[in-house]
Amino acid sequence: MKSITINGSKRETVGKSSTKALRNAGKVPCVLYGGDKPVHFSADELSFSKLVYTPDAHTVVIELKNENKINAVIQDIQFHPVSDKILHIDFLEVFDDKEVKMIIPVKFEGNSPGVRLQGGILSKNKRKLFVKALPKNLPDFIKADISTLNLNDKITIEDLKDENYSFIHPDNMVVCQVKMSRASMSLETETEEEEGEEGEEGSTESESKSDASTESGESTEEKKEDS
Secondary structure (H helix, E strand, O other), X not given: OOEEXXXXXEOOOOOHHHHHHHHHOOEEEEXXXXXXXXXXXXXXXXXXXXXXXXXXXXXEEEEEOOOOOEXXXXXXXXXXXXXXXXXXXXXXXXXXXXOEEEEXXXXXXXXXXXHHOOOEEEEEOOOEEEEEEOHHHOOOOEEEEOOOOXXXXXXXXXXXXXXXXXXXXXXXXXXXXXXXXXXXXXXXXXXXXXXXXXXXXXXXXXXXXHHHHHXXXXXXXXXXXXX
């Protein structure tokens, strides 16, 4: 997995006033967990653009002044409810021999015959998945091959299992499936209704012929009686 380097500075003071001052200066207050004790630091908001505003997953290399480089992953991000500016980020330090949990994007590849030939639509139930793995085994993305999916077929977590990482989801959870489109369903319903109407018309026509035959028989009997 690719890494992005964040250059930051340790925070001398922690509190509402200092945090507000950092944000006004275009910086983001951060906390790094996982070590002997939490490390409070800040970094320029612009340095997080390629890490936060992207569909891809990355690990992080945190470089603090006069400190060793620290490998980490994002654990939580807080955004402003109106402006969507980054308010705070929590990081978790990672170690080569310890598994870490991370959200990984799903990439759907291929052309589904159920969509291309059978009038279905691809429903993407999950675009991101939680995985657990050693840092070196974290994937850039989870590949979901839809090239063999026909109408009503689906891909579950069971189909995506990999020996390098594990999913924090039940095996039967649906990741994507090919469903019948509304247009196809409407067309099928209309066809059934037309077939039903044709059957009713045929029945009515038979009844009319039967009634006509009965009336003809009654008229014949009446003539015999008169004679």
